[in-house]
Amino acid sequence: MYTYNDTDRLLVAERVAQYRDQTRRYLAGELSEDQFRPLRLQNGLYYQRHNPMLRIAIPYGQVSARQMRLLARITRTYDRGVGHFSTRHNLQLNWVRTDQVPDILAELAKLDMHAIQSSGSCIRVVTTDPLAGVAPDEVADPRPWSEVFRQWSTLHPEFVALPRKFKVAFAGGPDDAASVRTHDLGFELVRDGQGQLGFRVWAGGGLGRTPILGQVVREFLPWRDLLTYAEALLRVYNLNGRRDNLYKSRIKILVQSLGIDEMARQVEAEWRHLQGGPQTLTDAEVERIAAHFAPPDYELLPQLDSRFEFSRRFDKEFAAWVKTNAHAHRQPGYVAVTLSLKAPGRAPGDATAEQLDIAADLAERFAFGELRTAQTQNLILPDVRKRDLYNLWQEAKKAGLATPSVGLLTDIVSCPGGDFCGLANARSLPLAAAVQARFADRAALADIGELRLNISGCVNACGHHHVGAIGILGVDKNGEERYQITLGGAIGSQAAIGSIIGPSFPAAEVPAAVERIVEHYRACRRPKERFIDTIRRIGAKSFASAAYAKDFPDFENEREAVNG
Amino acid sequence: MANKLIKGDIVVANEWTVLRLAEGESPETVKLPFGNVLVPLAVWQARQWDLVRRHWDQGHLLGVWLGPKDDPAQLAADLAHFSVVGVHFPLAGDGRGYSIATLLRTRYGYTGELRAIGAVGRDYLHFLRRVGFDAFEVNDAESAIASLEDFSDVYQVAADGRLPGFRRSATTALAA
Numbered sequence: 001m002y003t004y005n006d007t008d009r010l011l012v013a014e015r016v017a018q019y020r021d022q023t024r025r026y027l028a029g030e031l032s033e034d035q036f037r038p039l040r041l042q043n044g045l046y047y048q049r050h051n052p053m054l055r056i057a058i059p060y061g062q063v064s065a066r067q068m069r070l071l072a073r074i075t076r077t078y079d080r081g082v083g084h085f086s087t088r089h090n091l092q093l094n095w096v097r098t099d100q101v102p103d104i105l106a107e108l109a110k111l112d113m114h115a116i117q118s119s120g121s122c123i124r125v126v127t128t129d130p131l132a133g134v135a136p137d138e139v140a141d142p143r144p145w146s147e148v149f150r151q152w153s154t155l156h157p158e159f160v161a162l163p164r165k166f167k168v169a170f171a172g173g174p175d176d177a178a179s180v181r182t183h184d185l186g187f188e189l190v191r192d193g194q195g196q197l198g199f200r201v202w203a204g205g206g207l208g209r210t211p212i213l214g215q216v217v218r219e220f221l222p223w224r225d226l227l228t229y230a231e232a233l234l235r236v237y238n239l240n241g242r243r244d245n246l247y248k249s250r251i252k253i254l255v256q257s258l259g260i261d262e263m264a265r266q267v268e269a270e271w272r273h274l275q276g277g278p279q280t281l282t283d284a285e286v287e288r289i290a291a292h293f294a295p296p297d298y299e300l301l302p303q304l305d306s307r308f309e310f311s312r313r314f315d316k317e318f319a320a321w322v323k324t325n326a327h328a329h330r331q332p333g334y335v336a337v338t339l340s341l342k343a344p345g346r347a348p349g350d351a352t353a354e355q356l357d358i359a360a361d362l363a364e365r366f367a368f369g370e371l372r373t374a375q376t377q378n379l380i381l382p383d384v385r386k387r388d389l390y391n392l393w394q395e396a397k398k399a400g401l402a403t404p405s406v407g408l409l410t411d412i413v414s415c416p417g418g419d420f421c422g423l424a425n426a427r428s429l430p431l432a433a434a435v436q437a438r439f440a441d442r443a444a445l446a447d448i449g450e451l452r453l454n455i456s457g458c459v460n461a462c463g464h465h466h467v468g469a470i471g472i473l474g475v476d477k478n479g480e481e482r483y484q485i486t487l488g489g490a491i492g493s494q495a496a497i498g499s500i501i502g503p504s505f506p507a508a509e510v511p512a513a514v515e516r517i518v519e520h521y522r523a524c525r526r527p528k529e530r531f532i533d534t535i536r537r538i539g540a541k542s543f544a545s546a547a548y549a550k551d552f553p554d555f556e557n558e559r560e561a562v563n564g
Numbered sequence: 565m566a567n568k569l570i571k572g573d574i575v576v577a578n579e580w581t582v583l584r585l586a587e588g589e590s591p592e593t594v595k596l597p598f599g600n601v602l603v604p605l606a607v608w609q610a611r612q613w614d615l616v617r618r619h620w621d622q623g624h625l626l627g628v629w630l631g632p633k634d635d636p637a638q639l640a641a642d643l644a645h646f647s648v649v650g651v652h653f654p655l656a657g658d659g660r661g662y663s664i665a666t667l668l669r670t671r672y673g674y675t676g677e678l679r680a681i682g683a684v685g686r687d688y689l690h691f692l693r694r695v696g697f698d699a700f701e702v703n704d705a706e707s708a709i710a711s712l713e714d715f716s717d718v719y720q721v722a723a724d725g726r727l728p729g730f731r732r733s734a735t736t737a738l739a740a
């Protein structure tokens with residue numbers, strides 16, 4: 001993984017010093033609340049419902065075991081011993097103190113970590129596929145490009161006060177776990193007809209209150225031009241994005257109003273001035289960065305491991321875990337493993353300091369000392385020998401990190417919701433727990449198969465409900481917490497925004513409604529057909545009548561009458 | 565208006581006034597204040613000859629300022645006339661001025677004084693200087709000036725001409 005050089009360390013240390021002075025001036029009354037807000041946001045500090053929250057950046061999700069132990073220590077020392085992994089690689093601490101944040105940032109800086117640009121109207125922490133570099137089918141490893149972009153976008157002087165937040169993702173190929181189409185700007189690695197590496201560039205995607213999928217703004221961008229093109233696009237957005245209305249200020253609205261062709265034309269016109277200029281990437285620079293992401297010293301192993309196959313045959317529980325939590329790897333004899341943060345009854349993405357320490361230990365013992373954070377709010381060990389899986393599983397199980405649910409309905413993605421967040425209309429976490437409890441039966445869960453369920457506590461959509469096969473959105477109706485259900489959302493090459501099926505449900509009704517939707521799927525599916533594919537085939541509407549069965553008995557009778 | 569100004573890396577007296585059009589005032593008829601004055605783009609466009617004549621007759625220097633909605637291309641042909649071009653930040657969070665400054669320096673070749681006016685806080689001085697500003701109307705200029713040195717290295721190319729590490733080594737290699 002990337003290790004900092006002197007420039008990286010210097011800039012992070014100077015950022016801490018700068019923010020320490022800003023905090024001092026704020027606490028001394030020299031900076032007003034309004035003046036301090038953008039400064040603290042761009043250092044990761046949110047003021048939310050009960051207490052300030054610090055969002056620590058884990059750029060493109062890669063973190064070492066040593067860094068993970070530091071996160072554990074900080075969580076223990078400055079928070080209440082529990083951290084929350086967001087859907088964008090960040091670790092959020094919900095109980096920090098404003099005056100201690102400079103000390104936290106100083107501790108992070110010691111191990112090359114920070115909270116720079118993890119919030120605020122700026123280029124945010126860059127994200128990528130959590131299996132980058134090990135996924136068998138990627139065009140190229142997106143991590144070097146993510147790091148190149150991290151450096152360029154960090155403290156970029158022209159883009160410190162954009163109309164709104166700006167999220168950038170890199171995908172290693174068409175199988176897009178990074179979800180480039182739901183980002184303000186997305187780079188998908190591709191090769192052109194001559195085999196040259198470059199990017200398909202997507203712009204104008206985003207979730208939030210107006211969910212829109214990104215469109216192709218440039219079909220092929222040679223890799224050398226990555227940063228000059230990004231500068232051109234950001235400049236067009238910075239100058240022309242709306243600033244009069246917070247809800248219309250993302251680049252997606254600009255792209256919608258101009259149309260993608262006009263947007264592309266303006267970016268190209270701006271880019272013509274920058275193309276080939278000093279920001280153009282060089283072979284030497286890309287080689288320097290890429291060298292940090294060389295594969296670890298893999299052992300040469302056969303694809304099959306007899307001990308692993310034996311354990312899998314004779315331990316059904318282990319086999320079930322392997323089926324969901326172990327992922328194909330490009331190196332024979334290796335797999336990537338998800339350490340699940342979805343234990344029943346726990347907030348999705350939450351990890352205790354002890355679990356962070358144990359995850360670090362496991363990474364050191366079994367996975368070259370490296371971890372990833374996933375958009376699904378889980379941790380990943382990217383390089384594990386099949387031979388070690390049984391031992392790893394037993395250790396992970398003891399630590400509550402082996403819930404065998406990756407990709408299944410109970411692998412719920414959720415924002416912290418109204419329990420913590422000042423923006424939320426409704427609580428997400430009790431609902432996640434209730435849905436998980438409803439689907440506690442593992443055999444049934446396995447039978448339902450792949451199903452992404454996402455919960456957001458408000459229209460800001462931090463739980464990405466628009467792209468859940470089942471999406472649940474908290475809404476406020478006359479002071480009552482209610483939940484709207486959307487169906488058919490997806491990420492990747494088949495990305496889609498889910499459609500709302502009808503009126504909202506009270507909290508208590510949601511698990512039953514989800515169950516009825518799932519039962520409808522089981523009744524309608526073809527052999528081996530996934531939930532999302534059944535929805536695509538028969539339409540979300542068909543599911544709506546199933547979902548409301550209990551709430552609207554008359555509706556159901558009417559339908560029967562019509563049918564009869 | 566602050567009566568002190570950071571210019572380059574020292575604090576100096578501010579010898580300019582900024583003309584702002586009040587409600588009901590029009591660029592054609594607004595009274596031009598005595599002395600060196602930064603006028604809005606619309607006033608420059610409407611009163612170019614008045615302003616040039618003042619400059620000739622009375623020696624008042626020419627200056628103009630751009631708001632966040634102004635297109636610097638409109639000033640491109642005139643830039644050589646001005647002693648000072650101002651860029652106005654109505655709020656710290658309105659970052660259009662950073663791109664306007666970048667364009668003035670890198671696209672339109674402006675080499676005179678480029679002054680940040682309006683909501684200019686010390687916490688933004690490093691960024692402002694990097695996009696090409698060399699003068700800053702900021703409160704408490706004497707203490708704020710230290711913030712110009714908040715960061716001593718850079719990750720990206722900007723209008724100040726400083727280069728990120730990979731370009732510096734390339735240059736050194738070329739020179740050698």
